[in-house]
Amino acid sequence: MRTDAAPTAVYVQSNERDGNQLLVFRTSPNGALSGPGPVATGGAGDGLAHLASQGSVTMTGDGQGVLVTNAGSGDVSLFAVDGEGPIAMGTTSVGAAPKSVAEHDGLVYVLNTGDPSVCGFRTTVTGLEPLSGSTRPLEAGSDPAQVGFSPDGSALMITERVANAIVSYPVGSDGQLGDPHTRSSSGQTPYGFAFTDDGTLLVVEAFEAAKGKAATSSYATRGVDVTPVSTSVRNGRSEICWAVVSDDNRYLYTTNFADSGISRYTIGDDGSLTLDDPAAGVGIEGHTGLRDEDLTPDGRFLYALDADSRQIFGWSVGAAGSLSAIGSWGGLPTTVAGLAAA
Template sequence: MAKEAMMTNEMSRAKGQPGHLYMQTNEVANAIVHYERKADGSLAELERISTGGAGSGEYKPISGQESAPNAFEGAGSIILTPDRRFLFTTNGGDNSVSAFQVTAEGRLKLIDVKPTGNPVEGRSGTAKSLAFSPATRTLFVLHSFGPDHLRLMSVDAEGKLKLRPERYTVNTYSKRNRVATMVVVSPNEELVIVGTTFDEPIAHTGLYPDGSPILWVQRAGGALHSIASNAPDPDGLAAFRLQKDGSLGTARFYDAKGGSPFYIAFLKARPNAFVIGYAVGDGCSIGTIQQDGTLNIGSLVKIDTSAGVPSELCWLAVSPDDRTVYATNFGYSNICSYRINGGGLEIAKDPACPRVPGDGTARGLNGTVTSGPADSWITSDGAYLYQIYGNAAKLVGYATQSDGSLTEVTSVKIPYNSPQGLAGF
C-alpha cells in the first residue's frame, strides 16, 4: 500500500494539476490574496482584492495581545461553495462577510459585503468561521464571543447575502462566556457542528510575563480550574439539527473526549465520519454520526508532547483518499501526520516536517516560542499541502510523501502575524 501511495503521489505531481489558492490577509484593510498554484506546487501571486471589510490586523481579540499569530483563534474563515461559483470570507475586525464571484479563470469579483448582525465591542469583532448549506442556501457565521455565536445569512442565486434574524449560542447555563472555534455542516446537511476552545476568553485571565496566556482560574474555595473547554467538563462539541428552512434546532452538547476540540474535518468517502483536532488534548480522534443523528466520539490518539503541553494541535487537512490526516501544531511550529486505519487513527510521522522558526515574539499556551502556524489546505489530488506560519510571515508549500512526511517545495512572503484562512481548487 505504501508503494501504491508513493506512485499515486508521484503520478499526481508528474501530471501537474495546477489550480488556485486563496488566503485572507486579515489586515485592517482586509484583502484576499489570490495565488496561482503551479504544476510543481509553487505559488505565484496573481492579485490582491479588497474584501470591503476590516480584519483585526495583528491584534488578537480573545487574548488582548497587541500582535500575535492566529488572531481569530479559529478555522474556516474562507470557503468556496461546492460548485466553485462563490467564495465567502469573514472580516473579523468589523464583523462582516464578503461574497466574491469566482470566474472560470479563478479570479475574484467582489459582489457583496454584509454585517453579521453582531456589534463590535472594543477594538475588534470576532467573526471567524464559515460553513455553507447548499440545500438551504444558508451561510453560517461563527463568532468567538457570544452569546450570539452563530448568525445566519441567506445566499441568493447571484451570491448576494441577506442577514437572517436567527441567532444561536454554544454557551451553557454554567458557562456564559464560551469561545467558539469552528462551524461545519455535515455532508448530509442534517447537522451543524461547532467546536469550542475555551469556557471563557483568555483576555479575562491575562498573560504570563513571557507572553503566554493563563489557562487556569481560581474559583470559589480556592480551587484552580482550566478554562479550556471539555477539560474535563464533557460538553465541548455542540450539534444543532439543520432544518429544511436553514434554521437550527436546540443545541445538544457532547463529550469531545479531549480538551478544546478545535477543528472538525469530515471524511470524503465516509460522510458520517469526521476527525477532531484538539488544541489542549494534544491529539486527534475520529467521531461518527449515528443513524439517530447523535455523535459518537472515539478515543484520542496523542502525539509526542515532550516539548511541552498543551501542544495546540489545531488545524487538520485530510488527504482525498481518506488515508492521511495532517495536523498543525501551533505550539510546536510544525505539522504531524496520522494514518486512518479503518475506524481509528495511528501516528504516521511525528513530526512530519522540520520546525519553522518565527521571530521569537510569539508564545504558545505552554510558553514555547512559536511561528504561529494556522490554517492549512491540501490539494484535491493529495500531492501538495500548504501551511500558514504567521509569525514567520510565510506561506509554505509541501509535497506529501507516502510515509506521511512532508518536503518543502515552495515558500512565499505573507503579511506578518495577521493572515487567516486557506481555500482553493
C-alpha cells in the same frame, strides 16, 4: 454565482484593521505559488496576529466561491471565482467578531465569537441573503472555535474551547437549526475539526497549550449523534489547532502551532486514528506560527500558513500520505490568517 471554470489558487486573508484583503496566490502544475494579488474584502480585520479560528477563509463546495470573515467590522465577504480571479459579490453584516464560516449546497452559517452565536444565509447571484430567524446564541464564555457542516449537510457542528464541548444542531430542509445537542470533548480545548466523506469527525485538542500534550480524537456521527471512536491520540507536539483530511479519506494532517510540525494520522475504516508521523512535514523547525492549512481538491498539494514568519509553506503529497517540501512564499502581513486551496 458565476459558473466559469475556477482557477487553481490558494487564498488567505490579511486581517488588517484598516482594510481587510483577500490575498490570492496562483499555483503552478508543480505546486509552486506566485503572487499574492490582493483584493479588498470591503470589510476590516481585527488587526491582531493569530486570528483564533479555523475556517475564516472558506471555499464553497462547488469551488465557485470564496467566503471571508471580517472580524473587525462584523461582516462576511463573498467572492465569485472565475478564470480571471475573485470578483467581489458584496459584504453582509453578520454579528460581532465573526471568525469561522461554513457552506453546504448554498446554505451558509457564520460563527460569531463576540456574541457568541451562529447565523444563517443563502448564497445568491448578488451575494449573501440572510435567513430570517436563523440566529442561535451559544453559551457565554464557551469560546467557540469553528463551525462546519457534516458531509451530507444534515448537521452543523461547533467546537467550544473553554466549555470543552462539541455542539451539534440538526439542519432542516429550510436551513433552520433544530435544538442543540452537546457532548463533552474527549480531550481538553477542542479546536479545529474535519470530516471524512462517510461522516467520521476528527477534532484536534490543544490541551490548553500544554507542552507535548497535543492530541486528536475521532467520532462516529449520525445526524447530531456524536460517538467517540479514538480518544485523545497524542502526537507529542504542542498547540495543535488545525486539521484537514486527505482526498482518499485515509490520512489526517494536523498543524502544531508551537513547533511548526505537521503530524500525519492514519484513519481506519472504522474511523479509528493511528499516529503515523508526528512531524511528517516541518516549516521552520522549532519555530512558532504554523497554523491554517488546506489540501488542493485533487489531494496533490498541502499548504500551511506560518503567521510568525509571514510565509506559506507547501508540500507535495506522495505515497502513503508522505509530504515533500516544495517551497515557501513570504512577504505576508503579521496579521495574516485563514487558508483555502482551490
